[in-house]
Amino acid sequence: MTQSNHDTAWDLLKASIMSFNGSPIGTVAARDTIKQELNYDQVFVRDFAVSAYAYLLADESEIVANFLLEMVRLQRTSRQFDCFEPGEGLMPASFKVEEVDGEQRIIADYGERAIARVPPVDSGFWWLLLLHAYVQSTGDRALAERADVQNAIRILLDLYLSERFDMFPTILVSDGSFMIDRRMGVYGYPFDVQALFFASLKAVAQLLVDSDENKEYITATRTRMDHLAYHIRTYYWLDLEQLNHIYRYDVEEYGEHTANIFNIYPETIPGWLIDWIPETGGYFAGNIGPARMDYRYFAHGNLMAIISGLATDEQAQAFMELLRARWDDLVGHMPLKLVFPALQDRDWAIITGMDPKNRAWSYHNGGNWPSLVWLLAAACVCTGAFDILQRALDDLGPRLSRDNWPEYYDGQYGRLVGREARVLQTWSIAGFLVAEHLAEHPQSLERIGFASSGSHTVAGKCQVPA
Ligand code: GLC
Secondary structure, eight states, rough: OOHHHHHHHHHHHHHTTTEETTTEOOOOOOOSSSOTTTTTTSSHHHHHHHHHHHHHHHTTTTTHHHHHHHHHHHHHHSSOOOSSSSOTOOOOSEEEEEEETTTEEEEESSSSSGGGOOOTTTTHHHHHHHHHHHHHHOOOOHHHSHHHHHHHHHHHHHHHSOOOSSSSSSSBBBBTOOOSOSSSSSSSSBBHHHHHHHHHHHHHHHHHOOOOHHHHHHHHHHHHHHHHHHHHHHTEEEEEEHHHHTTTTOOOOSSSSSOOOOOOOOOOSSSSHHSSSSSOOOOEEEETTTEEEEEEHHHHHHHHHHHHTTTTTTHHHHHHHHHHTHHHHHHTTSSSSSSESSSOHHHHHHTSOSSSSOOOBBBBTTOOOGGHHHHHHHHHHHHHHHHHHHHTTTTTTHHHHHTTTOSETTTTTTEEEEETTOOBHHHHHHHHHHHHHHHHOOOGGGGGGTTOOOOTHHHHHHOOOO
């Protein structure tokens, strides 16, 4: 009898486990034996999040608990005036276990060794989201209420909410500080990071215990969430109507009551968008900053916005309409296109710094990433778009298994295995398992921390079927 794709995926996910002193602590990014240079043998926080969801849905929470507590130990807890040291509150992008004199120890990377030294702004977000998912799945609130864990949340909030050179509710970051960890013009206020920020604050609102020490943090979290939601729903949203609005913007407005607060020039609207945006349907733009609107579509943030309730119900439905209308571009042969459209020619040269790995329709610059399929499945559950979920899942397992679970696909429609893609890429495997589980048990979305169980009023509703 041949093994099902489901069983194969589980065997592979288990084979990717990294242990520390005999206990499972995470999963390595990939087990490609040919292209294993660099750091794919490490546990990446953002990649492990997808594995963690698969484990939680399978009622195997030990690995997740171990990971969460290890991250608390790895978080930097002292204030740094030394510019070469990771700042207070930072959590690592990745870590590995090394054996020194017969003893195991964990070596973490906060960005000081990463290619181009990119800092992981998203690690703390993923830790918060996973902590919340863990509590939702297991009911073990005690772990989140431990003094060291509450303290870890507070110092993360110090990092994310306080000192900054900024006047917006969004978070200001440098290029490549999240899943897109290379230069891609995603500095400033990239939408993927803002959506993770919102989802994390929502998790925090449910994780902080009601104590004197936490009071100020609880208020700050809720206030920031409200402002962030308003800002994003208003200024990032793009549909035909909003595009027309921008097209007719006044510019150079000074003072408090202006419509075009970022001073966006209508001339920046790219030609492709005018014909591409459907009559009904919309999405959140990639980035907004001073005189800058990045009109590119980024899948991760848009899907996260839906499942976290950052998108209003109307926006969530309109987004699903867009997927239906622009299926080949945004889903293609392998779910899901990470960024659309790709940067080409001179834009590619200037914005990526001539990065050959990110040439047009490859890798981060318009490649298709199967690891995102869990997010698509979750968004389909929230919006009741089961037709989309089914269509995306059709042949996904056989195709991934045939290609040996690659990291990403290339080409405008995602037909080729990515030129430099690793195989046996763990989050491609875990993403498939989570999506498959959600398709069969849509209510499980609540168990991984999304859907309406939350309490705070600002959040949109991600409804799961009863
Ligand atoms: C690449 C990806 C990053 C991922 C890492 C490990 O650097 O850009 O998002 O976390 O590989 O898979």
